[in-house]
Amino acid sequence: MCRPPATAAPASCLVDPTKLSPENQWIADFDVANFAKEIRDLGNELESNQGDEDVRHLRKMIAWSNFCGVAGLLTMGFGVNPITPFLLSVFTFTRFSMIAHHTCHGGYDKCHPSARFNRFRFAVGSLWRRYCDWLDWMLPEAWNVEHNTRHHYNLSEVTDPDLVEENLASLRDLNVPVLIKYMNVAFFMTTWKWFYYAPNTYKELKMARLRKMGLPMPEGVKPEWAVTWKDLLVGGTPFYSLSEFLTVVVGPYFLYRFVLTPLPLLFLGQHLDMPDMYSNAVKNLLIAEVLTNVHAFLCIVTNHAGSDMYRFRSACRPYSGSFFLRQVIASANYNYGYDLIDFMQGYLNYQVEHHLWPNLSMRSYQRAAPRVREICEKYGVPYVKESVFVRFKKTIDIAVGKADMRWFPEDYEKKYLELDAAYEEAKRTKKSS
Secondary structure, X not given: OOOOOOOOOOHHHOOOHHHOOHHXXXXXXXXXXXXXXXXXXXXHHHHHOOXXXXXXXXXXXXXXXXXXXXXXXXXOOOOOOOHHHHHHXXXXXXXXXXHHHHHHOOOOOOOOOOHHHXXXXXXXXXHHHHHXXXXXXXXXXXXXXXXXXXXXXXXXXXXXXXXXXXXXXXXXXXXXXXXXXXXXXXXXXXXXXXXXXXXXXXXXXXXXHHHHOOOOOOOOXXXXXXXXHHHHHHOOEOOEOHHHHHHHHHHHHHHHHHHHOOHHHXXXXXXXXXXXXXXXXXXXXXXXXXXXXXXXXXXXXXXXXXXOOXXXXXOOOOOOHXXXXXXXXXXXXXXXXXXXXXXXXXXXXXXXXXXXXXXXXXXXXXXXXXXXXXXXXXXXXOOEEXXXXXXXXXXXXXXXXXXXXXXXXXXXXXXXXHHHHHHHHHHHHHHHO
């Protein structure tokens, strides 16, 4: 929470601004308390103004996404072509990044008339709900833990499960030609949802359940270590078996997507004397799978990586001054402002605004972006907004070790955490008096 101006800073908060590097000079005069107050007030205003317009906007985005899906399904048996896989890929990407993402965060809990679009119901609780709402490689319950909780409230800390610099430390440090590293990244781009994201989100769900039951982590395991298919095939993981992972997490999607979906075309092709319909459909689906992985990598993985993105040593209180600052300086927006460009980027181009207030609608982020940028300019906070392809280049540089992310100055990190604690103490005192 923001600190009331009347509360004096603890003595240990006093730091020497002359020690700041040139790129960090903005921190010297930064007013964290009033910055947090303006951000919090704007968030409250946006949330209170959500309503029918946000629901209509969601329905429009769903219609666009469904059009891509239907068009792709209807054409996938009639030869392999670039359009059909593209449409299928966009459908899968937007169902994940746009519809499921913002619904699972609670963006429509208070404004959508249907209980289906409530975060505690959407895609969770049964295989049927997963099939109806969002069927992908990841188990929705696992993704909700990994992304909505762990990533959002540990952003760019060592415990952030999506921290590129940390997750790819072994690749960054590998003593091989950089071309080999680029080849590794290319493989990761085309497979990351099933190779990394599905097993690692399921690991996070298992760890969350252990914490809830008060049980210790398996011996010799560091919670921040990612689990991938490589781990499952080579040595396994103490959190779950390979058979459990196949049947519970990735099996339903594989069966539906690559077996049941094209199966009618096997019989239709025989009836129409077009024997290639089934094989064409499978090929288009496989190409679409590669495309949607690349599309998702381009718009998701690049949100928090780059030499201009900050990292942090310690956790902070949710929605405190430190929290609001970190969401801005550890996130990058892409070009935005129109439904079409926003749709193609899954509304992930409003990453700053989304991390400030995860539980708002897509339409609210469109409203918020210019106002957040004004607040950041007022307080001198770096607000990064660049082409997604520029962010892609900066992310690859981090992945292969050609660049490093910025560490937020430790003295100021501690200062802001102490100010957060002082504010909370002042609040408790005022409430009890």
